[in-house]
Amino acid sequence: MIRARKVTGLAARGVALAAAFAAAAAPPYAAFAQQAEPQAAAPAPAPAPAGLSESVAAVVNDDIISTYDLAQRMRLLIATSGIQPTQQNIAQFQREALISLVDEHLQVQELRRQEREQKMSIVATREDVDEELAEMARNNNMSLDQFVASLAGQGIDVSTLRDQIRAQVSWQRWIRGRYGSRLRIGEDQVKAVQQRQEAAASKPQYQISEVFIDANRVGGPEAALSGATQLVAQMQQGAPFPAVARQFSASATAANGGDAGWITAGEMPPEVEAALDQMRPGQLSRPIPVRDGVYIVFLRDKRSGASASIVSLKQAAVALPQSATEAQVAAASATLETLRGQVSGCGDIEAKAARVNGVVAGDLGEAEIKDLAPAFRAAVETLQPGQVSAPIRTAAGLHVLAVCAKRSGGAEALSTEQIESRLFGQQLSMIARRYMRDLRTSATIETR
Template identity: 30%
Template sequence: MTRFSTMIGLIAVAAAGVTPVLAQTVSDNEVPTTSLNIPGNVQLYGDQKANVYRPSATVNGEIITATDIEQRMALIRIANNNVELPPEEVARLRNQVFSNLIDEKLQIQAAKDAKIEIDENIVNEQYARLAARFKQTPDQFNQYLASKGSSSAAVKQQIRGEFAWDRLMSRNIQSTTNVSTEEVEAVVKRMNDAKGQDEFHLGEIYLSATPDNAAAIVENARKIIQALQAGGSFAAYARQFSEASTAVVGGDLGWVKAGQLPQSIAEAAVGMAPGQLVGPVEVPGGVSIILMIDRRQVLTADPRDAVLSLKQISLDFAPGTTEAKATELAGKFAEATRSIAGCGAADEVAASLGANIVARDNIAMRGLPGPLQATLANMQIGQTTQPFGAASEGISVLVLCGREMPQTATAPDLQEIENRLLEEKVSKRAQRYLRDLRRDAVIEYS
């Protein structure tokens, strides 16, 4: 059940089927109901300064320094292409990173108390895989991180924390959590009742606003959208900036129907394609940025449920390749691959270009990025996609070798439903566990 969600955005996890919980507002004449004995007309006494959070703390005796926070901030900048954010957003992000580091300390401490030890060889292996994503050796990655204001220690500590927490959850929660047959049958019934209705798999970044600051919040939302369009990780931004409770799962609302959404979001979702980003959308209490992760009709056959056989031809770019050079190379690559006549000819063309080629069967079309889905849906067997890639990574094309189309509506997958319900239960119990750790911790801010 390993969940790598490192701030550098190299590996992201989205919880499946999360029930949407949107931020709500309370009018001036309404009093929220709580279990606390708080008077309606609260008056504060004394000086607030004693309770100001400062950028360092000890958590059950273990220190978090300002350097720790800044190195994690640097990882976020790396993940989001060094896009500049407004000072107020940077301040809020720094506070969130501080909170994340406190949680990480608590998670590692809890795992240690449970006699769970993480082999450093595993940490180093994962670090090497992350370095490879940047086409670097671990030593080169060390220098790269240092040049950006972070460090290998910051990345390895986060890897260590994630492994420790996952193993603790697997032992203490997942092993004792069950899903009943009745729960699965209830989900199946709801699906059958909703057959043919549109469902949307959405991501949301919610920012609260008041009449006084609405203009500034909208401007901040637009800057976040620009960062996302420049390649920023939606899940990373949601975790750091969203004020909805779904921030902890990267803003993932799961599969929802229009009737479960605020009207403005429902209206936007109806016209969105998979992979599309819209916003800021005005919602009760603020604005939202919406990502259409996927869409479908309940229990209805969809061409995007096709299973594909593909060959991928890839040409790596040398380190330091400029956008101009990448464009030139892409043009030559496109011209050469355009002449491919069927999958049988792909290997010869790849060899002539000095490119890599891999063959893959049983590829679910839904698992591919939205633009590629749209391209492949309209291609004939043996045709080749247009090139895609990035100057920092290289360029590829896909050759369509086979396509198995869905013949009828897919029946509910009972195992998939059970797994999703189990994951939801484990996630909720894990959140309660972490909440209890926070409540019992001794945290001294300095």
């Protein structure tokens, strides 16, 4: 078996390519519809970037990846990630583009070998690729010709995207077809997940999106951490998380823009869960090193565990300083008591309060009862949905609270089918990563 022989020299070329791509900064596909003018037909494929002569960038088991192929993939990566190229990140773009090209060559080579051995068609046909391209165009409210023209306008030959689609579609079908039918999710596995759910029912749940940088894929833990750090910086500057996830994440959720849905304790590495405990909804994490790579997570939402009591409230209030006289407090209290007798609950408190001078009403949203101010908590604990409290004195004034709803925290447990589907996806993703690791190890890969 031939072992990999890798000759590195890409970092030095990254600076040389920076000038060529600085002018190629492009919006992600989602912005094409707003920026591209409709055209009857696509222009001729873009030439190689000025100042770059085409040569060999890498050899993968005798298959050549040219510098033109690499430049084109970099342009595509920039256009689809939403990250603006700079002197600092161009080397990362080049590294990721080359890794992707090498992986795709290995995948197609393996699929061609399987086709010969099994005497069956595996690699996606031109028609298959055309369907994927047409779907991309539709998602951007464009015709296929307009979509291709938009790519060409950014210096991207559509054949670059075709090659990427062909490899991805073919590989996904092969992995699912070869291993999907063999995977069996046992009853014990499902029960183990259910037991973890029950144990974690009182703990918070998190709705997250994730990017996972596989250290084995990018050249080790240091490279993974460095790449993740640059991605976090770019997302903090406005690069869209879903686009970054689709292009850089090695997780099975990459195809969904990194959307991992709702998770509970035990579903993510301990390092990630520890970070989530300290985050607020809408917050992006720092790079989180784990055993096999580095995670970046975006906390989209958070909800309390099943043991928590959640209340939805609206209020009507009269502003009063702490120095208000007893007469002022009594007058405000009388006003709110009159209003209280007129409203039937959350449905009309705001409308009726708006007719009373000096009274302001609003929606306080949902909160855990234990997190309410002491005076509010004492009142809410005794009220049922639809009831309105007596006036409550605070440092800000006098308030009456309308209870819109009460419920237990947490969410319904995943069904058996949902658990099986999640476990199936996780195991299939692990198999695919191991398969690729073995292909890289047994290949002859030269980067020049």
